[in-house]
Amino acid sequence: MSQMIFINLPVADLDRSVAFYEAIGFTRDAKFSNELAASMVLSEEIRVMLLTHGFWSNFTDRRRVDPATEAQVLLCISRKDRAAVDAITEAAVAAGGTADPCPAQDHGFMYGRSFADPDGHIWEPMWMSAEAVEAGPAAMSEAG
Structure with missing residues (x-):
């Protein structure tokens, strides 16, 4: 198996984000998606994990920055x-x-x-x- 990268991004509106990433060519992997997260495939080696803000907080105690301003x-x-x-x-x-x-x-x-x-x-x-x-x-x- 080749090495993969998973980019985890906190998102405010999961459905909106899934629609955005699909519109620019990513594919949603239903096996690794639910109402809290969506796995978006860019290539076999690169996936973007879209995580609701609440779900994101399960992975780190660090403050989530606002990507619109920071x-x-x-x-x-x-x-x-x-x-x-x-x-x-x-x-x-x-x-x-x-x-x-x-x-x-x-x-x-x-x-x-x-x-x-x-x-x-x-x-x-x-x-x-x-x-x-x-x-x-x-x-x-x-x-x-």
Whole structure:
């Protein structure tokens, strides 16, 4: 079994959040979802667990921050090309998210944007040239 990552996000309205993530291409895994949490599949290795605020509090004694006003993490995901970066960002806006809470980045060899989900969690879809990655840091600094 390959290594997996589970990103746990507290959400105010589980149904709204499930609809948002489905609209941007995630798939809900009913086997690991109920009225308190939903498992949203991005890939075989990456899942986002949407947890109601009450359920979230079972996992940590730390204060839950308001992602609409505070940022604790930026979730960066790769896309196959620039158009896919724009497409997921546009889908996020159409589904009730906010476009570009962080500045867009275009370095030639790398392109990225951002969107916030309805709760304010920030995602950064990005594309990076395979050729620039293969050539290494020197090529990237020359391209930027």
